[in-house]
Amino acid sequence: METSALHPLVPSMLRITRVRREIDDVFTLRLDVSGRPSGFPFAPGQFNMLYAFGAGEVAISISGDPGRPGELVHTVRAVGSVTRVIQGLGAGDTIGVRGPYGTPWPMKEARGRDLVVVAGGLGLAPLRPAVLHALAHRADYGRVVVLYGARTPADILFRKDLERWRGRLDTEVAVTVDSAPAEWPGMVGVVPALLHGAHFDPAGAVALVCGPEVMMRFAARELSSLGVAGDRIHVSMERNMKCGAGLCGHCQYGPTFVCKDGPVFRFDRVERLFQLREI
Amino acid sequence: MEDLTRAIRAQPFFDGLDDVKLATLVGCAQNTRFHPGEFLLRAGDPASVFYLVREGRVSLDVEIPGRPALRVETVVPGDIVGISWMFPPARVHLDARALDGVLALSFDGTCLRGKMEADPALGYALARRLLALTMHRLERVRLQRLDVYKAT
Numbered sequence: 070m071e072t073s074a075l076h077p078l079v080p081s082m083l084r085i086t087r088v089r090r091e092i093d094d095v096f097t098l099r100l101d102v103s104g105r106p107s108g109f110p111f112a113p114g115q116f117n118m119l120y121a122f123g124a125g126e127v128a129i130s131i132s133g134d135p136g137r138p139g140e141l142v143h144t145v146r147a148v149g150s151v152t153r154v155i156q157g158l159g160a161g162d163t164i165g166v167r168g169p170y171g172t173p174w175p176m177k178e179a180r181g182r183d184l185v186v187v188a189g190g191l192g193l194a195p196l197r198p199a200v201l202h203a204l205a206h207r208a209d210y211g212r213v214v215v216l217y218g219a220r221t222p223a224d225i226l227f228r229k230d231l232e233r234w235r236g237r238l239d240t241e242v243a244v245t246v247d248s249a250p251a252e253w254p255g256m257v258g259v260v261p262a263l264l265h266g267a268h269f270d271p272a273g274a275v276a277l278v279c280g281p282e283v284m285m286r287f288a289a290r291e292l293s294s295l296g297v298a299g300d301r302i303h304v305s306m307e308r309n310m311k312c313g314a315g316l317c318g319h320c321q322y323g324p325t326f327v328c329k330d331g332p333v334f335r336f337d338r339v340e341r342l343f344q345l346r347e348i
Numbered sequence: 349m350e351d352l353t354r355a356i357r358a359q360p361f362f363d364g365l366d367d368v369k370l371a372t373l374v375g376c377a378q379n380t381r382f383h384p385g386e387f388l389l390r391a392g393d394p395a396s397v398f399y400l401v402r403e404g405r406v407s408l409d410v411e412i413p414g415r416p417a418l419r420v421e422t423v424v425p426g427d428i429v430g431i432s433w434m435f436p437p438a439r440v441h442l443d444a445r446a447l448d449g450v451l452a453l454s455f456d457g458t459c460l461r462g463k464m465e466a467d468p469a470l471g472y473a474l475a476r477r478l479l480a481l482t483m484h485r486l487e488r489v490r491l492q493r494l495d496v497y498k499a500t
Contacts, residue, residue, distance in 0.1 A: 190497035220497040247492045251409045251417035259491045281496035
């Protein structure tokens with residue numbers, strides 16, 4: 070897919086139209102792309118480099134609806150110097166954007182198959198476009214299962230989306246948290262454990278997994294133990310990306326560049342790297 | 349009794365056990381129901397029974413003096429509640445409470461231990477299954493302890 074800027078390393082200046090606080094340190098930006106003839110088309114799983122003036126650039130997944138290219142949406146956790154500056158921006162402020170970059174979730178390959186989405190923490194942000202796409206093209210897929218794990222009930226991201234998806238008769242949604250007060254009526258436990266109670270055909274299902282690497286490793290192992298082949302498990306990797314175009318080498322992950330060859334990888338192609346203590 | 353045998357046989361936990369061993373287990377088992385909010389086990393009580401959950405969810409909670417109780421795991425159908433009975437004299441360590449209407453097979457620990465000791469093959473088969481579930485639970489707890497979603 071072509072990048073939206075004239076040159077892949079030159080950011081476009083976009084105006085923030087709305088900022089919404091999601092949870093304590095996570096917020097969602099909506100950016101004005103009305104000045105572009107075709108908006109900001111992207112594929113689920115792709116990311117942009119967001120540039121905060123005077124602070125630097127950071128790779129952030131696109132969390133919006135791929136069926137609505139008229140708005141560009143990013144969900145960001147304020148954890149570093151750049152993201153904290155972005156957190157301080159508001160409606161009307163301008164931010165630099167270049168992209169979209171990276172490989173998408175295999176939505177075409179998953180057609181006709183059960184789709185199992187396993188997300189942990191902020192990992193739901195890059196998976197949200199995939200779920201929205203699947204639900205907008207519901208007839209293209211078999212069972213759609215969304216499993217989500219968060220740290221505590223207060224850390225559950227996109228709560229309204231999860232409720233809306235759960236309310237559909239054609240979608241299975243399960244949410245769990247790592248710890249909770251005793252009055253919490255939902256599930257407590259790790260997200261890979263939800264796979265055993267989920268309803269899908271392991272022999273044909275395609276799994277999309279995103280979250281902390283150790284969580285993805287556990288989830289991939291559970292999927293494998295249920296019979297999902299490694300070439301149908303897809304993970305989204307996160308590395309320190311700088312150029313976004315495979316030029317600088319900051320995100321090199323063994324023999325691959327996460328920004329260019331990923332961030333979405335087939336698990337059987339990166340499984341070995343998950344086992345390495347250092348890369 | 350026939351229903352109980354069928355209910356036990358239907359549980360993946362007992363997959364691979366022959367009819368003779370299943371019949372032996374039936375003598376220690378009964379069907380139990382719990383209403384939402386009802387306790388299956390209370391921390392501090394003698395540990396003399398374990399449950400194999402057939403339907404519904406069971407919470408495992410820790411009471412911490414001076415702090416709100418903490419939920420550490422939710423047990424779902426196919427999993428067990430209560431392991432301490434294996435090692436007498438034992439006490440229950442966690443509160444186990446029905447979150448929904450719960451249907452479970454309950455096993456008398458004293459009865460089961462006696463049969464496991466009298467028939468080492470049965471004892472090995474059950475201990476292996478309990479160990480597998482315990483190992484999976486340990487792996488889950490380890491992942492939970494890593495606190496992987498905490499912002500760093």
